[in-house]
């Protein structure tokens with residue numbers, strides 16, 4: 001007989017998932033109801049409304065995709081990119097590379113704007129690319145590159161896209177609820193995020209939001225969306241119009257309870273207070289890490305509070321340290337990805353993980369391992 005699975009108790013300070021508060025876990029343990037039950041429909045309406053608060057938008061089309069952040073990304077690209085559309089894609093880390101892959105698979109024509117890993121997206125290069133490709137339909141960029149810990153200037157990038165008549169598609173998986181995200185002020189047309197980073201819910205849901213310009217673009221498509229599951233025209237019948245909901249897929253009912261609770265907690269704290277907490281905790285962690293002689297990968301001006309990437313000191317076996325942190329201290333931190341594998345650590349301060357006791361634990365554990 002296989003025994004029930006009892007997970008170890010970890011402190012999650014990697015690139016996600018983050019620590020999930022007991023309140024969110026308790027919410028998920030409530031009784032399952034039908035996904036077309038009027039009570040569930042009401043829950044969905046409240047989730048949509050609280051997500052608008054988190055994204056700082058009035059976009060009617062704001063809801064959680066029933067799948068992880070990568071599915072929210074794919075939803076943006078398969079709906080907004082038609083075969084032959086030119087899309088400017090900014091790549092300064094792993095996730096920009098994934099956007100590029102999405103554009104290609106949607107049979108768009110990508111124009112890549114490369115920046116060094118660890119640097120933010122350079123707006124001048126983006127302007128040049130849009131000038132060189134006046135017919136470009138969209139600009140795609142990652143606001144908070146979790147692979148490096150660099151934050152780009154989303155407001156400026158979105159404004160440049162608008163000046164050139166291109167839609168803006170933004171990855172805010174790691175930024176949402178951790179650092180200011182203001183879809184309407186910035187004029188972002190499509191954004192996707194994830195439940196398991198600064199929202200501190202369990203993984204598996206992807207909040208998305210689309211402007212009316214984006215919706216018009218989707219409605220004006222001349223080719224059908226290649227993905228049945230992610231076709232917004234079909235999903236809309238399920239997520240919109242509170243009165244008449246039609247079956248599209250079975251929503252993950254209990255994870256939605258969790259997301260609802262996480263958003264209630266965000267409302268209670270206040271969005272701006274949550275941003276300020278991430279910033280304050282980042283400053284404390286930084287002081288501690290630099291006090292131990294560890295160095296940040298990213299220039300200070302582009303530091304992402306919720307993702308701190310630091311160089312592995314010379315002569316240290318980085319994988320052995322991470323294994324010791326996990327086994328002796330029950331602490332998870334992240335390794336480097338792609339070009340940075342083996343050379344950096346990524347310490348997350350996302351959502352519920354961005355608190356003083358986690359910082360103390362992390363600094364003490366690292367100190368013990370590096371001594």
Ligand SMILES: *Cc1c(COP(=O)(O)O)cnc(C)c1O
Pocket residue numbers: 016068069070071095142144145146147171172173174194203204
């Ligand atoms: C985590 C992450 C994703 C992917 O989210 P999943 O939930 O793992 O699919 C996409 N973009 C960024 C910037 C991320 O940090």
